[in-house]
Amino acid sequence: MRKAKSVLAILxxxxxxxxxxSSALAEVTKAHPYSKISLSTVNYYRNQFRxxxxxxxxxxxxxx
Numbered sequence: 356m357r358k359a360k361s362v363l364a365i366l367x368x369x370x371x372x373x374x375x376x377s378s379a380l381a382e383v384t385k386a387h388p389y390s391k392i393s394l395s396t397v398n399y400y401r402n403q404f405r406x407x408x409x410x411x412x413x414x415x416x417x418x419x
Contacts (some may be wrong), residue, residue, distance in 0.1 A: 362392060
């Protein structure tokens with residue numbers, strides 16, 4: 356049996372793929388339908404990953 360990816364792993368991959376926050380949230384919800392993640396949580400982690408030095412575009416850059 357294959358282990359599911361964590362919420363943070365899905366978020367990180369989605370953000371690296373230049374997905375918007377709402378698209379990243381949809382990916383997480385698809386994999387973990389009962390998680391209680393919100394758009395504000397996704398935004399928090401986008402900023403947190405950027406502070407840690409990840410090469411993740413801003414939400415505005417993703418919507419262009």
